[in-house]
Amino acid sequence: MPLNSRQMMFCILFMSWWIVLVSGQTDLKHETFLDSEENVQLLWRVEDETIVFEVRAKTTGYVGIGLSSNGGMKGADIMIGWVKDGKPFISDRHGVSNEEPVIDFQDDYQLLYGSETDGLTIIGYQRKLLTCDIDDYDITSDTVRVIWAYHPKDPEDLIATYHGSQRRGVRSLMFMDLMSQNLKSLPDDVLTLDVLNDNIIVPSDTDTTYWCTYVELPTLSSPHQVIRIEPVIQAGNEGIVHHMILRECQGLQSITGSKSSDCGSGAMNGFKSCGKIILGWGVGGGTQEFPENVGYRFSDVKYIQLIVHYDNQNLIKGINDSSGIRLYHTPKLRQYDASVLLAGLDSRYLFMIPPKEEAFKVYGSCDTKCSEEKN
Template sequence: MAETKGKLLRTTVILCILFPLAVKAQNTIDENHVVVLNQEYDIILKWRIAGDDIFFEMSAKTYGYVAIGFSPNGGMPGSDIVAGWVKNDVTFLSAYHATKFAKPDIDLSNDYELLYGFEEGNKTTIGFSRKLQTCDTNDYTITSDTSRIIWAVNDNDPPNSGDLLYHGTARGVRSVILLDAATKLNELPNDANSFELLVSNVSVPNDDTTYWCTSFAVPKFEKPVHLFRFDTIIQKGHEALVHHMVLVGCRGNVSSITGWSNICDRDKFMQCTEILYAWAIGAGTFEFPEHVGLLLGGENDPNLFFIETHYDNPGHRPDFVDNSGFRIHYTPTLRQYDADIWFLGEAFIGMGQMIPPNEPDFKTHGICFGDCTKVGIGEDIKVFAAFLHGHLAARKINVQHYRDGKLIHEIRDDHYDFNLQETRLLTKERIFKQGDEFVVTCSYNTMGRTNITFGGEGTTDEMCVAFLYYYPRQPKLYNCLSSPSETSFINILGLHKDNM
């Protein structure tokens, strides 16, 4: 257990730690790494990365303890937990690990370093750091995968570090991306402009979860422009309400959904298939590399947008009226390359996907064969960002890249969470060539389900796809999806076609 003593020492430590944070914020987007874990208790988690270290600040509306844990699946068993509190002007920080749904055990190898702590107003704030990867097998290794953060608060301080008081119902879980490839934001070009797509006065239903769809006209431009930066605008006070938003482009006859603002009806948005950007809690601004942009205003570009907003309202409040959305930056000075989105994986319409019930780790595969990339990829392309997508049963998504039969690299998330959908920059651009082959593998947990889960658009259906941002734009590269043949399904199910 670590502790700091006295107001003078506490103030000095805060100044020493926050100064580097402020300097760092000038060069990165680390100041955007903040998430509201719970609105009722005003639990806020902030973090920044510095080499192999990660610095955290957690705060909550309490005079007792505040705790977070890094969980493999959103529950207590297997979690790496840290709790902090201030008692008689002394700040305490203790590390624990949980083996079951009970009071966690003290971690005898404490790899957390207390930086500062204080009580101010009605809040307790604790700052601490740790290595991304420690040598302790009880510690969670922080990677670019989705992290499930469990939290708990109590209005009373523990009598000692080994006697962490039961939190009762003051607990929960949020998924965040702690480690990503985001770099500093560039200066906006002199001719840059922007437009906003904001939902207008949405009266959020008092249900636990609501998916709300709002359509928007595409702005008119004198000539095509390049989109290059997406800012997320969350209405003040709604940081915990707005869980994620997805911006989608539509083509063709869109008259039936023009002016739509209502609970999502998947059937009405079948012609809207191009995911342009996805944001979720914990994510910051997404910016394209300086040499690429997403073309808009051309003949073959989207003629309507819609935003799918996931509202999370566990308190069933009936008085939320939301006006959140995106600010999209663009430039009329076209960049060197046109970016585009290519999606690959498993076909999800009809019998394209069938996942049996009560399976803890069922895998499906979508294969993009070399014959397809020989046609779709006219010249080498470079992939710089990825959006991995499954639905509620998906637990892991992995994109494997093969050349001449050898595995080159993978794009993966071993802790995928449907409630945290985000476009992520890759640490380095990946070169895809004609003839390259890809396997998209998804792992599903259908425990508790009594029927087969089919592929489809609904959240209780499933998908196994990856949307990849690449350049230069290829006219024949749109999707590469596969599925078992009808004969294979019939044989697997032991059916005879004559009886179907």
């Protein structure tokens, strides 16, 4: 029997609801894997004073997502979610130590939807950015340490079994002030340049690696400006590419030997001229587009340096990667040249806190020539 228009509309609405319930939302603007094995994925969007989350975990038990200032359990704002007998549940909690989180007196998390299909648990939930709850974490434009954990079993009587040392972790994220993905159409004269790693093998003997790659710029007959910068993350490696930095190598005219290696290796010690930062990108970020009258100018630079931080927490072997940055550049110069201001002290060498200090102030200064420079 053919369906009338009312019945057809009901079917469409029902199918739309079912797709959201089973597969999660499709309009969440940002997403990242929290672990290198891609067992836990977090998606989110910010709406006025509210943030909407969706977590996808490869488990048929519970999954926990916590917001922490230092990456530890104590003081963390924690959501635990699970699906039992087809019904989703969440619990608003906070950490007091390295033990099961305590249920909050004030419940500030709202369950939106949840499902459990083919070994994947999906939980959608939301909360206010600022809840005025002493047990919650204030979500601002600051970096958040997101702690995560999961377990193959659901909580019993709201008691969550310890997840173990292999099903937990922490990742630094920024939830707010990320660049919009409503990108403008590009002029016909725009060219692209890919600054990528070339199928490197990510080290498996350490959980943190900074990899340096040097790319020679094409010969340009005139200065060009970069007007869009896009991260290119190799599919399947979203869980280990933590952040990237792109720098100019002023004065560097030739490279002998390897152009790609661990930044800490001896082969990279001769390239100290790569100090001017073009871009910094971190997980959760998207494409960066300059305003219509601004561009980043390239002139008299032969090499640029790509630094990729790999976060291989589980020391997985055999990961090959060709991630990096795509630059969109044009010979049609815009009114203003963009630049990056780097302020503060180098924490690797100069930032030393004396032992047993309860508080320690660090002072910096900027030569007046910096603020008086006009070009």
